[in-house]
Amino acid sequence: MAYRIVESCVNCWACEPLCPSNAIQATRPHFVIDAGACTECDGAYADPQCASICPVEGAILDGAGVPVNPPGSLTGIPPERLAQAMAEIRAR
Amino acid sequence: MALEALDRSLSATAPAPAPAAAGGCSASGCGSSSDQLAHLPEHIRAKVHNHPCFSEEAHHHYARMHVAVAPACNIQCHYCNRKYDCSNESRPGVVSEVLTPEQAVAKTLAVAAEIPQMTVLGIAGPGDPLANPERTLATFRALSEKAPDIKLCVSTNGLALPELVDEICEHNIDHVTITINCVDPEIGAKIYPWIFWNNRRIKGVKAAKILIEQQQRGLQMLCDRGVLVKVNSVLIPGVNDAHLKEVSRVVKEKGAFLHNVMPLIAEPEHGTFYGLMGQRGPSNEELQALQDECAGDMAMMRHCRQCRADAVGMLGEDRGAEFTLDKVAEMDIDYAAAMQRRAEVHAAIEANRAAQRQQRSETFIPITSLKGTMQRRKPQPAPAAAQAARFAVATTGGGVINQHFGHAREFLIYEAAAVGDDVDVRFLAARKVDLYCAGGDTCGDAEDALAKTIRTLEGCTGVLCSKIGIEPWDRLEAAGLVPNGEHAMEPIEDAVAAVYRELLAEGRLDTPAAATALSA
Numbered sequence: 001m002a003y004r005i006v007e008s009c010v011n012c013w014a015c016e017p018l019c020p021s022n023a024i025q026a027t028r029p030h031f032v033i034d035a036g037a038c039t040e041c042d043g044a045y046a047d048p049q050c051a052s053i054c055p056v057e058g059a060i061l062d063g064a065g066v067p068v069n070p071p072g073s074l075t076g077i078p079p080e081r082l083a084q085a086m087a088e089i090r091a092r
Numbered sequence: 093m094a095l096e097a098l099d100r101s102l103s104a105t106a107p108a109p110a111p112a113a114a115g116g117c118s119a120s121g122c123g124s125s126s127d128q129l130a131h132l133p134e135h136i137r138a139k140v141h142n143h144p145c146f147s148e149e150a151h152h153h154y155a156r157m158h159v160a161v162a163p164a165c166n167i168q169c170h171y172c173n174r175k176y177d178c179s180n181e182s183r184p185g186v187v188s189e190v191l192t193p194e195q196a197v198a199k200t201l202a203v204a205a206e207i208p209q210m211t212v213l214g215i216a217g218p219g220d221p222l223a224n225p226e227r228t229l230a231t232f233r234a235l236s237e238k239a240p241d242i243k244l245c246v247s248t249n250g251l252a253l254p255e256l257v258d259e260i261c262e263h264n265i266d267h268v269t270i271t272i273n274c275v276d277p278e279i280g281a282k283i284y285p286w287i288f289w290n291n292r293r294i295k296g297v298k299a300a301k302i303l304i305e306q307q308q309r310g311l312q313m314l315c316d317r318g319v320l321v322k323v324n325s326v327l328i329p330g331v332n333d334a335h336l337k338e339v340s341r342v343v344k345e346k347g348a349f350l351h352n353v354m355p356l357i358a359e360p361e362h363g364t365f366y367g368l369m370g371q372r373g374p375s376n377e378e379l380q381a382l383q384d385e386c387a388g389d390m391a392m393m394r395h396c397r398q399c400r401a402d403a404v405g406m407l408g409e410d411r412g413a414e415f416t417l418d419k420v421a422e423m424d425i426d427y428a429a430a431m432q433r434r435a436e437v438h439a440a441i442e443a444n445r446a447a448q449r450q451q452r453s454e455t456f457i458p459i460t461s462l463k464g465t466m467q468r469r470k471p472q473p474a475p476a477a478a479q480a481a482r483f484a485v486a487t488t489g490g491g492v493i494n495q496h497f498g499h500a501r502e503f504l505i506y507e508a509a510a511v512g513d514d515v516d517v518r519f520l521a522a523r524k525v526d527l528y529c530a531g532g533d534t535c536g537d538a539e540d541a542l543a544k545t546i547r548t549l550e551g552c553t554g555v556l557c558s559k560i561g562i563e564p565w566d567r568l569e570a571a572g573l574v575p576n577g578e579h580a581m582e583p584i585e586d587a588v589a590a591v592y593r594e595l596l597a598e599g600r601l602d603t604p605a606a607a608t609a610l611s612a
Contacts (some may be wrong), residue, residue, distance in 0.1 A: 001515060003442065008175075010163075010174055011163070011173055012163040012164050012165070012219060012225075013164045013219075013224065014163075014164035014166070014219070014223070014288075015161050017226075018291075019454060020506050045291050046291075046292065047291070047292050047293070049291060050560070052286040052291070052293040053164075053166065053293070055165060055168060055174040056174060056175060058194060064236060072284065074168060074286065075168070075170075075285065075363055075364075075365050076170070077365050077369065078287045081368055081369065082368060085360045085368050086359065089361050
């Protein structure tokens with residue numbers, strides 16, 4: 001099992017130095033996790049390090065493909081409020 | 093020094109000229125606005141003498157730049173959106189491209205050669221510089237070798253500060269800015285949703301408590317080592333507005349030398365928690381009132397432009413587009429020659445500043461002509477009865493009025509008040525015409541550029557610029573403002589004092605219109 005970084009990654013470098021397995025690669029268009037090297041921090045830390053510092057909700061998926069930081073969990077912005085605001089901005 | 097002593101004695105003995113100025117005159121050194129730091133010890137004044145972000149007077153003459161080498165952050169603030177990247181916006185946390193330390197060094201040398209007024213290189217993000225210690229310190233290390241004439245600065249949220257204080261001192265980083273929005277964890281929990289600490293994401297009051305402890309510990313350690321510390325605070329109405337006086341008191345006690353209270357910037361399109369949840373920013377008046385209240389405790393910075401983490405140039409401008417990576421790669425920089433030229437330019441700037449100071453001390457001698465006029469009009473004028481008045485100034489730097497009204501992207505706001513026979517002029521704020529994208533031409537908002545500019549000038553009695561067209565002149569007058577283009581190339585404070593005296597003598601400062609404008 002391995003974590004995965006998806007396209008909403010903003011390439012901020014926060015996760016890269018924290019990975020105990022050096023599994024994170026600073027690539028373009030976004031950083032990626034080497035699935036072969038990722039241990040999900042098992043045995044090294046209580047929490048997966050990349051997902052514990054990542055500032056972008058939904059940018060890191062767990063082994064089952066589920067976002068470790070779901071919408072609203074980091075910013076505190078309720079997803080429905082975000083959707084409503086986006087619609088208002090587009091309608092201007 | 094004689095002038096500063098005069099200013100201080102004037103502000104200490106005179107009755108408060110206006111309610112807004114009450115409290116803290118001596119601590120903020122109101123007097124001559126150009127020497128707000130007059131009360132500081134000589135060695136600190138020497139350190140900030142040519143630092144545009146730490147000295148209000150210096151910002152008229154010297155430029156700064158930020159290199160965006162630090163994208164990672166170890167906390168989340170409710171006024172920040174880490175996904176944001178826009179070349180048209182000017183506010184903290186926004187950049188166009190993140191640089192490697194090598195690219196940052198090349199860019200710094202290029203800017204230092206092309207903009208010889210540049211004295212300061214800061215690292216301010218777009219994340220937290222100390223959450224990227226390798227990248228930040230590698231940049232400083234290389235620059236202290238290659239460009240020894242440039243001051244190095246760093247700003248931080250403070251979480252990683254205590255463990256890095258020794259290295260900061262090692263690299264001759266002489267100026268540190270810590271953003272401290274609160275000293276109470278309950279308030280902190282409303283500003284910071286989480287921090288990353290000891291390999292875990294921590295939320296709520298517990299997170300805020302750790303952050304606050306680290307900030308205060310780092311502040312104390314830096315002050316103990318003689319590093320100059322400025323504290324930035326974001327004023328968030330209803331969250332920390334009533335609390336910031338306490339913050340000011342606490343950080344001053346620890347040894348911070350300057351407090352910069354900045355307005356919250358929050359719009360839905362920024363995608364921040366505050367922007368989306370309808371948290372408003374403070375009005376100009378609220379900001380100034382709080383700055384004046386805090387000024388009782390310590391020196392306040394009022395000329396901050398809340399610039400981008402990759403800003404280049406004088407504080408009011410951003411020349412970053414001239415120094416993109418590909419443009420820098422094509423430049424052939426002879427830094428030894430550039431350093432020589434920089435030294436010459438700095439000497440010329442200092443000669444100019446000395447001349448301006450000299451001129452100012454002459455104009456601060458009691459103005460007998462005004463006295464005569466006033467006495468003719470009103471037999472015994474009581475100085476305390478004279479209205480304070482605010483003036484907007486268009487300048488591109490140099491401490492003089494030298495910008496066409498139509499070209500001004502920002503205005504410096506000064507307040508003039510009669511103090512006995514003299515006129516006391518103090519700097520209040522810089523107001524941008526386009527603080528950030530707020531509709532306008534491209535977004536289809538109806539308000540035209542001039543209307544927007546006039547709104548920026550709310551509360552002012554007059555506008556001083558080098559030139560102004562007929563149409564804007566009429567529109568300003570219609571809006572109750574007094575346009576003035578007669579003081580081009582004159583030092584700002586002298587010109588403001590002169591216009592104030594004119595209006596006072598003509599009896600135009602106690603008209604209902606002027607009074608309304610002031611209370612706005």
